[in-house]
Amino acid sequence: MNTRLVNSASGVITAAQAQNRTAAGIALALESAQMLMTPETAAEQERIRTERDRYRTAWRMSRTRALSAGGAADRYAARAREGQEALQNMLFATIASQIARKAATDEAAELRARVANLEAKLAEYEQPADTAPSGNAASETTSPALKWPADWDDVLDTAIHTWGGEWDTRRVQRLYLARNGRGLLRSHARGFLSRRARQGLMTLHDRPGARFYTLNSPKGGA
Structure with a gap:
């Protein structure tokens, strides 16, 4: 039972x-x-x-695993979106850098061309007086009289008194090019310096391989 x-x-x-x-x-x-x-x-x-x-x-x-897997999927999706945004930002930064590099390269090439052009012009005016010019260019000894800017004498005198040091034709030519944007014949630069020497304002130093002028000290100076 x-x-x-x-x-x-x-x-x-x-x-x-x-x-x-x-x-x-x-x-x-x-x-x-x-x-x-x-x-x-x-x-x-x-x-x-x-x-x-x-x-x-x-x-x-199974339901618990599904919920857990769904949460993980959401987290991975969020990470994927963040990674995609980071990749897009990196791509934009790379494109901007390439554009900036191209602009800098173009600017450098343009400046290089300008420098080469100015150096070529300066080389023409640095040609020694006893060197025969090429083509139909006139020599410095037969060049026409320079039409001086109205304030050129004052500009150069101020530069000589301010900077001092050794002054040769090349230094005068560079100053003229920087001030007026065009070249200066070497004979004209030499004429300006020799004229100041004759006036007693500058002294000529004629050494082997070097010919330059210096500013005279004022009378009574140290």
Whole structure:
């Protein structure tokens, strides 16, 4: 005898009698308590219940993994967007750098061409007086009189008194080119310096391989 089942059935019957149920009501109560089914049916029901619980647990675990995977996917998507934005910013910076480099290269080439042009012009005016010019260019000894700018004498005198040092024709030519944007014949530069020497303002120093003038100290000076 299964004491547990007997006691359970006795409890169900007692509860049904307390509710004044008929015999049919008592039988229905036993059926509701699953005490009228065969052992095979009870075992099958228990197997199904166990399998249901197992699948329910598996479903809950699968749902948890899905939620976790979804969160990870969102995080990876956010990182991918950040990486894409960083890549775009890097690309824009690279393009801007290339544009700036090209602009600097073009500017350097233009300045190089200007320097070469000015050096070529300056070389023409640095030609020694006893050197025959090429083509149909006139020599310095036969060059026409220079049309001096109105303030040129004052500009050069101020430069000589301010900077001092050794003054030769090349230095005068450079100053004239910087001041007026065009070249000066060497003979004219030499004429300006020699004229100041004759006036007693400058002294000629004629050495082997070097010919220059210096400013005389004022009388009574140290």
